[in-house]
Amino acid sequence: MTAAPSPLKVLADAIRETAHAASAGIVQVRARGARPATAAHIGDDLVVAPLHGLDRDEGLVVIRGDVAFDATVAGRDDALDLALLRVAGLGASPLSVATEPADAAQLVVGVARSWQGDLMARLASVTGQTCPLRRWRAEPLPALLRTDLAPGRGVSGGVLVDPDGRVQAWLTTGLSRGSVVGIPTTLLMDRLARLAAHGRIRRGYVGMAVQPVALPPAQQAHGSQGLLVSGMDATGPATTAGLFVGDVLLTADGQPLTEPGALQALLAESRIGAALAVQVLRGTTLHDMTLTVGERAR
Numbered sequence: 001m002t003a004a005p006s007p008l009k010v011l012a013d014a015i016r017e018t019a020h021a022a023s024a025g026i027v028q029v030r031a032r033g034a035r036p037a038t039a040a041h042i043g044d045d046l047v048v049a050p051l052h053g054l055d056r057d058e059g060l061v062v063i064r065g066d067v068a069f070d071a072t073v074a075g076r077d078d079a080l081d082l083a084l085l086r087v088a089g090l091g092a093s094p095l096s097v098a099t100e101p102a103d104a105a106q107l108v109v110g111v112a113r114s115w116q117g118d119l120m121a122r123l124a125s126v127t128g129q130t131c132p133l134r135r136w137r138a139e140p141l142p143a144l145l146r147t148d149l150a151p152g153r154g155v156s157g158g159v160l161v162d163p164d165g166r167v168q169a170w171l172t173t174g175l176s177r178g179s180v181v182g183i184p185t186t187l188l189m190d191r192l193a194r195l196a197a198h199g200r201i202r203r204g205y206v207g208m209a210v211q212p213v214a215l216p217p218a219q220q221a222h223g224s225q226g227l228l229v230s231g232m233d234a235t236g237p238a239t240t241a242g243l244f245v246g247d248v249l250l251t252a253d254g255q256p257l258t259e260p261g262a263l264q265a266l267l268a269e270s271r272i273g274a275a276l277a278v279q280v281l282r283g284t285t286l287h288d289m290t291l292t293v294g295e296r297a298r
Contacts, residue, residue: 207236
């Protein structure tokens with residue numbers, strides 16, 4: 001009578017099988033003279049790589065097995081530490097991408113490659129979500145995945161694979177020092193589509209610098225806080241609409257403005273060319289004004 005395999009062997013076999021099933025989509029990218037970084041073959045002739053692992057745009061190659069393919073940078077997203085690469089001849093992605101988000105405490109397998117190109121697999125769990133990240137002059141991002149996966153060489157650029165063999169997140173250590181952050185595939189695919197279309201993440205622009213301000217009692221008839229306009233682009237949308245330095249923005253599209261991120265959140269790519277209704281306090285007088293959101297220059 002054959003003894004049943006131990007639970008540890010069953011788990012080890014499952015981790016190995018999960019990693020090998022994803023291995024064809026886990027490649028490496030290398031610039032001349034630099035160490036290779038893990039990357040994921042995520043679309044037709046498309047690879048996503050960690051931006052912090054690329055020190056140049058020229059001379060890039062993507063390595064799959066013993067074959068090296070020339071690669072070019074199709075777009076960069078500094079806010080998410082990712083670069084989209086076009087790799088002619090790589091073909092369709094073998095990775096299956098999850099459309100439903102992972103639950104907290106779900107077991108996953110982190111799959112990446114060492115500097116030598118060896119496949120690495122580590123059992124991990126989704127421990128929750130990070131706080132939404134914000135970057136200067138960038139739209140606030142949805143919460144990212146937090147895991148107990150330890151950082152290490154080659155982890156950035158790898159993926160988290162769930163028990164059904166679907167990629168739940170793409171991994172980077174470039175957003176949070178000392179920890180591994182997972183970018184959910186729903187967010188990742190949206191950003192990659194925008195990079196493929198435009199080569200960058202387009203962002204709205206209103207042409208003014210703002211800072212939080214607490215209003216004195218004499219100006220509190222319409223609110224106690226707002227955003228003080230401290231600088232203006234002479235040809236920007238705010239100037240065109242008639243705003244001045246010293247004005248205080250109270251609301252935009254009906255949303256109260258108490259910190260700059262609240263305004264930035266209304267300047268996503270979809271708002272470019274659209275009207276933005278603002279309430280402006282000038283002295284003690286309230287003005288309703290409309291800006292046309294522009295596009296931030298590269």
